[in-house]
Amino acid sequence: MDILSRILDIVVESFDANLFEVLFFLILLGSFLWLSKEFRMQQREDKELRKELLEKSLTTYSQILYEGSIFKPGDSNISFYQSVYSSFPFIDYKISKKILCIFDQDTTEEIKVREILDLAKSEVTYLSGLTSNHLLKNKLLTDDVEEFFSKLRKIFGSMFTSFFVIYSVLILVFISFSGETQFWMIIKPFSFFIACLLIPFSIDLLLERRMNIPTALLLIGIFVSALILTSGSGSYLIWSLIFCIVFVIGFLWYAYRRKVTTEQSLS
Numbered sequence: 567m568d569i570l571s572r573i574l575d576i577v578v579e580s581f582d583a584n585l586f587e588v589l590f591f592l593i594l595l596g597s598f599l600w601l602s603k604e605f606r607m608q609q610r611e612d613k614e615l616r617k618e619l620l621e622k623s624l625t626t627y628s629q630i631l632y633e634g635s636i637f638k639p640g641d642s643n644i645s646f647y648q649s650v651y652s653s654f655p656f657i658d659y660k661i662s663k664k665i666l667c668i669f670d671q672d673t674t675e676e677i678k679v680r681e682i683l684d685l686a687k688s689e690v691t692y693l694s695g696l697t698s699n700h701l702l703k704n705k706l707l708t709d710d711v712e713e714f715f716s717k718l719r720k721i722f723g724s725m726f727t728s729f730f731v732i733y734s735v736l737i738l739v740f741i742s743f744s745g746e747t748q749f750w751m752i753i754k755p756f757s758f759f760i761a762c763l764l765i766p767f768s769i770d771l772l773l774e775r776r777m778n779i780p781t782a783l784l785l786i787g788i789f790v791s792a793l794i795l796t797s798g799s800g801s802y803l804i805w806s807l808i809f810c811i812v813f814v815i816g817f818l819w820y821a822y823r824r825k826v827t828t829e830q831s832l833s
Contacts, residue, residue: 594732601728609724619656624693626653627686634683639676650682661685741796750803757795757810764789780820787813 630653633646654662668681738755745751768785771777791810798806 597732598725598728601731602724605724605727609720620693622656623653624690626656627690627693629653630686631683631690634679634686637679639674643675646679657689661689746799753803753807754796757792761789761792761796764792781817784813784817784820788817 626649629649630646633643633649637643637646650665664685665682668678668685671678738758741758742751742755745754764785768777768782771781788810791806791813794802794806795810
């Protein structure tokens with residue numbers, strides 16, 4: 567303890583800082599190093615898991631393509647259906663849903679098999695590009711540049727994620743301290759968190775072509791009211807909270823109605 571206190575005294579004297587600031591930065595540094603280590607371990611585990619799942623997916627798709635190549639209309643073809651249904655644990659959920667929809671179609675068996683084979687071929691082409699089996703191909707300069715930045719991402723990715731997490735926590739703490747009461751000290755950072763989540767959520771809706779005018783207006787209303795809740799004060803906070811709750815309820819009700827309408831149209 568004497569050595570530790572002596573080191574702290576030296577640091578305080580060297581940087582002309584008080585003891586609280588030194589301890590604060592030491593805690594931040596320790597958190598940064600610990601998070602970097604944990605994120606690096608998680609990335610390694612996720613990479614191994616994705617690699618294993620990728621190999622299983624390619625194997626199942628290859629089996630479907632093989633069984634489809636020997637498919638003969640009019641025969642039992644049990645092996646083909648076994649290969650399709652046994653692939654569901656290892657393939658993408660959306661692909662599984664498409665295959666089930668193909669089985670429910672009122673068409674001939676030959677057409678169903680052809681559509682399933684087309685799906686399998688496209689997935690094999692896509693997944694093959696994610697494997698390392700193309701390392702011996704002739705590389706372009708752009709491939710070398712992409713590989714270089716990929717290595718940098720593997721080295722500094724966990725450090726950047728750790729920095730982002732710590733920085734985000736500090737921002738939430740700062741926003742929380744701006745609240746005048748304990749109630750607003752909870753509502754303000756929560757509103758900022760919701761506003762940040764709406765950005766990737768809206769992008770996903772746009773990419774999946776599920777965004778329409780009512781959905782966009784409701785999301786904009788939630789986003790604006792959440793930002794006002796984060797930075798506003800006085801009577802603006804009460805009205806922003808009311809509008810935010812109204813927009814959230816409206817969005818949930820609209821999403822529920824769309825889901826019910828979609829299910830009714832499919833049935």
